Amino acid sequence: MSVPEPSSDELEQLLARCAAQDSAALEKLYQRVAAQLLAVVTRIVRRRDLAEDALQDVFVRIWQQARQYDQIRGRPLAWMISIARYRAIDMLRGQRRVVSLDDGDMPMQLIADGASDPVEESSITHNALQRCLEILTAGQQRCLVLAYQQGLSHEAVAASVGHPLGTVKSWIRRGLQSLRRCLES
Amino acid sequence: MNYQGDELLEMLAAEYVVGTLVGAARRRFERLCSVSVPASAARGRWEDRLAVLALQLAPIQPREQVWRGIQEIIAVQTRAPARARSGRRRWLPLAAAAALVGLAVWLGPRLLTTRPATQAVTVLGADTQHPQWRIERSADARRLMVLTFGAVSANAQQSFELWALPGDGKPPVSLGLLPRQGELARVLSEAQSMALLAAEKLAVSIEPPGGSPTGAPTGPVIMVGAVKTS
Numbered sequence: 001m002s003v004p005e006p007s008s009d010e011l012e013q014l015l016a017r018c019a020a021q022d023s024a025a026l027e028k029l030y031q032r033v034a035a036q037l038l039a040v041v042t043r044i045v046r047r048r049d050l051a052e053d054a055l056q057d058v059f060v061r062i063w064q065q066a067r068q069y070d071q072i073r074g075r076p077l078a079w080m081i082s083i084a085r086y087r088a089i090d091m092l093r094g095q096r097r098v099v100s101l102d103d104g105d106m107p108m109q110l111i112a113d114g115a116s117d118p119v120e121e122s123s124i125t126h127n128a129l130q131r132c133l134e135i136l137t138a139g140q141q142r143c144l145v146l147a148y149q150q151g152l153s154h155e156a157v158a159a160s161v162g163h164p165l166g167t168v169k170s171w172i173r174r175g176l177q178s179l180r181r182c183l184e185s
Numbered sequence: 186m187n188y189q190g191d192e193l194l195e196m197l198a199a200e201y202v203v204g205t206l207v208g209a210a211r212r213r214f215e216r217l218c219s220v221s222v223p224a225s226a227a228r229g230r231w232e233d234r235l236a237v238l239a240l241q242l243a244p245i246q247p248r249e250q251v252w253r254g255i256q257e258i259i260a261v262q263t264r265a266p267a268r269a270r271s272g273r274r275r276w277l278p279l280a281a282a283a284a285l286v287g288l289a290v291w292l293g294p295r296l297l298t299t300r301p302a303t304q305a306v307t308v309l310g311a312d313t314q315h316p317q318w319r320i321e322r323s324a325d326a327r328r329l330m331v332l333t334f335g336a337v338s339a340n341a342q343q344s345f346e347l348w349a350l351p352g353d354g355k356p357p358v359s360l361g362l363l364p365r366q367g368e369l370a371r372v373l374s375e376a377q378s379m380a381l382l383a384a385e386k387l388a389v390s391i392e393p394p395g396g397s398p399t400g401a402p403t404g405p406v407i408m409v410g411a412v413k414t415s
Contacts, residue, residue, distance in 0.1 A: 023259060030252055035244035042245055049312060050409075052251045056313065057411050059255045064414075074233035081239045082202070082232040089204050094350060094386060129237045144203065148238045151204045169205075176199040183234060 006032045011076035018066035026063050033077065034059070037084040044088035044151035054091050058084045089151040132182035140175030143168050198227035202235055208354070254313030258413065303330055307387050307410035310334070317408070318363055320347070320387060326378040329360060330370045337365040346392045348402060349377070350409070352385035362396050363389065384412050 011032065017025030037058055042051040061083050069079055133141055143157050152160065158168040200206040201214045218225040303321040310316035317337060321330040337345065345365075348357035358380035361371055373381065390397070391404035 035246050038245040038247050039242040040239045043242055052247055055247055055251055056254045060258050063259055074229040078233045078236035081236045127237045129234055145238060147203050147205050148235055153207050154205050172205055180195060
């Protein structure tokens, strides 16, 4: 499924060079991670053109914020994935507001797609998160993965899985609490 | 609310990262992270933990123009601070040269005519390879400048209206109609320049001749461009 994850050391060095305004480093970074980040934003915004616009913003932000990257923000790839996800989530939520002005042009069928999406199997088998995800109930796991990968709100997750909003909220909250306990143990 | 409570902070950070923390609560948590090390550390931990879910997705190779668009934006942005920050003279000539190369290649020779008081807001187009309008503003956002790339194909029943989209759910604010060719400069009202300064994105909608009759977009939104942060 997934390409080998680039090493954190390499990515950190490239980010440090970006912070020093070395655009060749940004290009190299782009070659390493752009395809993975495009997958992340596409899953959320659901349209290739919007996703590529978002990806451009993401790399401009990486360029601008490289100086602020700090290990407190976690591994560099996770940091970049987060920039991509937050940008896509903002775009998704902003875009829905725009599009709601014009009901005929709803660009995405989140709910229908989401309902038929299986929870995918991870290629990263030795990951603690994967192990800990398995202790969650099927409902908790499904809601969490849907919300994370597709940028769905509680309401959209509830509509997607066909359970009441309150149930979904508590599944996600309890799922996260269980994950935390498992990961910290 | 006591954000320092460990459990509460962890759960806020987790829901922020998952994306289920929405609206004003989401923005509040972002502000908290910018001033609180425990909050931003909690966010970083969850970003790390959950990133594996993002790595499960099969990579999608971007089209070639995406990288070229990034180069273009970076070249334009490098140009603006190069003028403003006189203290950084050592890299200024290099940055200026890089910006000129970027501009010459990607934006066309006509943009080399300097307009010292303007800054780029966004470029709107069907995609990054087909820019249609370049939007600039004066530093105080009281003037808007629009440059049309080529001529816009549209029938006489259509006009193109530019909107500032605030990031906080407020309704779009019209910045007026876009020209079909050439350049246009217009003075904005107080409300328009406030909206332009606050906008996260600009959008173009198709409207009847003369513009939207309602003050809100009525036709399809055909383009959305992110506002460049300076």
